[in-house]
Amino acid sequence: MEMEVWLSGWVMTRFLCLRLLLPVALVLAAAAAWAVFVSGGIAYDSSADTLLASDPRNRETFDKLNELIPETTMVLAALEMEDLFSDAGAEVVADASARILSVEGATEVKSLTHSGRPVREGFGLRIDPFIPLRASEARWEELEEFITGFPLSRNVLVSGDGRYAILIGVYERPLDTHAQREAFRREFMEAMAPVRERVEGVHVLSFPFIEAAGANAVREDLTRYLAAAGGLILLVLLITFRSPAAVLYVLAVEGVGVLLLMATFRMFGRPVDIYTGILFPLVGGLQLTFAAHYVAALQRAGRRWSPPEAASAAFREVFPPSAVAALTTVAGLLTLAFADLPTVTHFGRIGAAAVVLVFGFTFLPPFLCTRAKVPVSEGHGVASSSRWRFPARHRMGVIAVFGLCTVGVATGVSRIRTDIRAVEFIEPGHPIRETLELLNHELGGTNIFQVRVDSGKPYGLQTRPVLEYLEGLRAHAYTLDGVTDAYAYSQLYVALDQIWEGKTEASGELPASPMKLTMFSNLLNTSPLLFKESFVDERARSALFILRSRDMPGRTYLAMLEAFLDYAEAHKPEGVTLTPVEGLHTILEGDRRIVRNQGRTLAASLGIIGVLLAVLWRSARPALCVLAANAPALAVIFGVMGFTGYPLNSITVMVAAVILGIAVDDGIHLVSAVRARRRGGMDPNDAVASALRAKFKPMACTSSILAVFLGLLVLTSFPPVAHFGVLSALGILTAFLGAVGLLPALLALGGRRE
Numbered sequence: 001m002e003m004e005v006w007l008s009g010w011v012m013t014r015f016l017c018l019r020l021l022l023p024v025a026l027v028l029a030a031a032a033a034w035a036v037f038v039s040g041g042i043a044y045d046s047s048a049d050t051l052l053a054s055d056p057r058n059r060e061t062f063d064k065l066n067e068l069i070p071e072t073t074m075v076l077a078a079l080e081m082e083d084l085f086s087d088a089g090a091e092v093v094a095d096a097s098a099r100i101l102s103v104e105g106a107t108e109v110k111s112l113t114h115s116g117r118p119v120r121e122g123f124g125l126r127i128d129p130f131i132p133l134r135a136s137e138a139r140w141e142e143l144e145e146f147i148t149g150f151p152l153s154r155n156v157l158v159s160g161d162g163r164y165a166i167l168i169g170v171y172e173r174p175l176d177t178h179a180q181r182e183a184f185r186r187e188f189m190e191a192m193a194p195v196r197e198r199v200e201g202v203h204v205l206s207f208p209f210i211e212a213a214g215a216n217a218v219r220e221d222l223t224r225y226l227a228a229a230g231g232l233i234l235l236v237l238l239i240t241f242r243s244p245a246a247v248l249y250v251l252a253v254e255g256v257g258v259l260l261l262m263a264t265f266r267m268f269g270r271p272v273d274i275y276t277g278i279l280f281p282l283v284g285g286l287q288l289t290f291a292a293h294y295v296a297a298l299q300r301a302g303r304r305w306s307p308p309e310a311a312s313a314a315f316r317e318v319f320p321p322s323a324v325a326a327l328t329t330v331a332g333l334l335t336l337a338f339a340d341l342p343t344v345t346h347f348g349r350i351g352a353a354a355v356v357l358v359f360g361f362t363f364l365p366p367f368l369c370t371r372a373k374v375p376v377s378e379g380h381g382v383a384s385s386s387r388w389r390f391p392a393r394h395r396m397g398v399i400a401v402f403g404l405c406t407v408g409v410a411t412g413v414s415r416i417r418t419d420i421r422a423v424e425f426i427e428p429g430h431p432i433r434e435t436l437e438l439l440n441h442e443l444g445g446t447n448i449f450q451v452r453v454d455s456g457k458p459y460g461l462q463t464r465p466v467l468e469y470l471e472g473l474r475a476h477a478y479t480l481d482g483v484t485d486a487y488a489y490s491q492l493y494v495a496l497d498q499i500w501e502g503k504t505e506a507s508g509e510l511p512a513s514p515m516k517l518t519m520f521s522n523l524l525n526t527s528p529l530l531f532k533e534s535f536v537d538e539r540a541r542s543a544l545f546i547l548r549s550r551d552m553p554g555r556t557y558l559a560m561l562e563a564f565l566d567y568a569e570a571h572k573p574e575g576v577t578l579t580p581v582e583g584l585h586t587i588l589e590g591d592r593r594i595v596r597n598q599g600r601t602l603a604a605s606l607g608i609i610g611v612l613l614a615v616l617w618r619s620a621r622p623a624l625c626v627l628a629a630n631a632p633a634l635a636v637i638f639g640v641m642g643f644t645g646y647p648l649n650s651i652t653v654m655v656a657a658v659i660l661g662i663a664v665d666d667g668i669h670l671v672s673a674v675r676a677r678r679r680g681g682m683d684p685n686d687a688v689a690s691a692l693r694a695k696f697k698p699m700a701c702t703s704s705i706l707a708v709f710l711g712l713l714v715l716t717s718f719p720p721v722a723h724f725g726v727l728s729a730l731g732i733l734t735a736f737l738g739a740v741g742l743l744p745a746l747l748a749l750g751g752r753r754e
Contacts, residue, residue: 073208075100075169075188078438080201084158084165085144090133092198093165099191105173105184112157112165117150120499124523130157150498151491155444155484155548164442181212203435210432217717218277224715229281232708233288240701241295250291253365257287257358264354268346274718275343275651279351281725282658285709286329287358289665289702294318294366296698311369319363321672324616325665326359328609332661335604336654343650344601351658388689388696391741392748399749402632402742410635412642418554427717445484445550449561450581451568453489454542457575461489461540462521465573467510473545476567480560482549489536489543496520544581601657602634609664617675622747626667629743633663633735637727646727651720655727662706663735666699667743674747688744696740703736 079096083089094113101109116127130153131143147153148162157166169188175181185208196202237247261283265272272280297318301310333355336348391398426433440446453470455461461470470490477486493510497520511517525540536543547564549557568578606627613623637655646652673691682690710732713725 073105073171073173073175073184073206075171075204075206075209076435076439077167077169077192078159078203078205078435078443079165079167079195079199080163080203081165081199082163084162085131085140085147087134089165090131090135092195093131093167094133095198096165096167096192096195099195100167100169100188103169103171103184103187103191105171106169107172108170109167110157110170111167112147112153115157117147117152118496118499146498151487151495159443160484161442164438166443175208178212178215181208182216185209185212203431203438205432205435205439213430213432214274218274221716221718225281225712228715229709229712232712233705236701236704236708237292240292240697241299243299246295246299250288250295253291253362254284254287256361257284260357260361261354264350264357267353268350270346270350273343274721276347276350278651278654278713278721278724279347279354281709281713282662283351283354283358285706286326286355286662287362288705288709290322290326290359290362292701292705293322293669293698294363296701300694308369311366315363315366315370318669319366321669322359322363324613324672325668326355327612328664328668329661330355331608331612332605332657335601335608335657339601341650341653344654347654388693389685391692391744392685392688395745395748398741398745402738402745406632406635409632409639412639413635415642415645416638417645417647427719430717440551445482445548447549447551447557449547449549451545451547451565452542452579452581453545454577454579455575456541456577458539458541459521460575461536461543462517462524464510464514464517466576467493467517469571469573469576470545471510472571473568477547477564480549480564482552482556482560483547484550485546485548487544487546487548489540492524493517493520496523601653602660605657605660609661613664613668617671622671622675625743625746626664626671628746629667629738630660630663630735632738632742633659633731636734637731640727640730641723646723647720649720651724652727655724655731659728659731659735663731663738666695666703666736666739669699670695670739670743671747685748688748692740692744699736699739703732707732 077096077100079092081089081092084093090113093111097109097111097114100106112130113133115130117130119126119128130147135143144162147158148160154160158164159166171184173180173184175184185206188204188206188209192202192204234247234251237250238244241247241250258280261280265276270276294314297314298310301313301317304310305313330352333348333352336344337352339345339348426436436446453461453466455463455466460466467490470488471494474486474488474490477483490510497509497511500516500520511520521540545568547561549560552560565578565580572578610620610623610627613626614620617623634656637659640646641648641652670691673695674687677687677690678684707729710725711729713728714722716722716725
């Protein structure tokens, strides 16, 4: 008997190598050659635009920075030092400024030593550096008090506590490719290396640097991911199939699938980014499940029939439920394709097309091997072991246990956080995140809200009622929690008053006399004050009122802005109009869109998958059973999000619909097997037990593959992607438990009546 089993295994291995593995390997080689020499690969997008796509608040800050110095690149460097306002501190700032200018493409540097503040000269103004290179100790104390409170320097060129000097380098150089951005980053860091030895810390922030670091992180993540996933998947396949030929065949099919996914990206003309990059483990894992189900069925059939007959039997057993499983997965992805978040839309469309392509290729070689006539089945064996009968025999208890666990885990849903913050897309401890957090906590905050104040007539901003109104708005803004700065056109008059009266303290007021007001207006119209042109138009009719605040929960931020605008509308002079630059609706639009898309995509997935299964099976009951068996998986996904604090953002919003479309696959294979046995006249409980015994191995294998493929995303440097991986793996594993425990109990419940 053992010799007969060994011979059948050897014959099946030979069949696998010659009839399946060889043609697939040839296709893989040809496709790889095409990808290398013709397609040129695919592009990767790590741009700041993509990173900030779903965060309207920080996106507005990014846009404002671009407006200050258009068509250029800015690099912010914050130097942390104890003795900033001293001869030694001034020397460090001057040296750092010179080094910033030494980097190729530099056009300007804004710093305490290289930017000027207005100084009174008779009845005019001259521009002097904010700090000199040498001064007495008493003079340094006066300069520190003045500059840390002066509106044109505080939280612009120096922190409010005088601990950080802020330097802004302006560059004009091509930065279209990753190589150019990475070269720029290296040159800048090398130039600043000597400065690091003289200060407590150098914190650098620039969008090209973020993009370069993002691309570097993806390469490192990919290396770690491929090594870990490859080893674990190889182990799972070897344990499952115990056949090198079977493993090689599955891996060869997978290789072609990766190339098909790359071709799909090129077909849609989309680069790979931190959102769509998740499709590689997702689609790859799905394709492995298709191939694993077929090979498992092929090995099982090979013990009874000749290889050609076994190939036909395996194909006809696996293809129909696999086709249904692919349809449900495509349905889940297509619900994302019609979301109103562009990043989610691209993910859904590319993913749906890729699943169709890899499914078609995975079953093409098996289809070509189905020419042999399948012998008449000798019937399905009845599972004698009590473990296969347990779910059906104790169905009420199993349903009760799953129900209680689902309700318990689902209590975490109420804790889900929907606040989107771009900084959370960067892993804690990363230098870029540390700089952003420094900018938020020590240097004025990362939230910028802009309101355009239109006086209604040329030079209307320079009238006393409007100036007093703007100063009143500034005073009110500082009473609001979280506000660190409020910038208005009237500040320029206050700054001139400080200068004109020779005040060393950080205080000033609007000029009292009409003559002085007129003189200040003339000076402002002719003086090149720092950043003046970015706030006011040429004829001083309208200007931006800018509210700067630290990062805070979205709803708190919106409530603060609404209170501020209510006050501003109630106290505005006649003829003045206020227009938020982006509108309040954009501030929380990201959060609202996320919640709205989560509800829509999940409801659409449930509806489409349920109807699809009911139509294909011509019965609503098994479709409802499959969906009910996956309720614990959805509860785990949302419950874990609530308990762990994982936010619902533009990446994690895709988990529920995607996992639902995938998680029903095991249920579809099990239900198909049960229905086949019921048609053969088997008792409901016996049919469930027999189907569970036959399908447990491939279901366990495919669930392990998917959990590994998606769970290893935890190795990524992008926290939301890591969260997606953790939630997906937990969802897949819970769905497997539901498929082998809850689903058999539900199918056995009332099975006799059906």
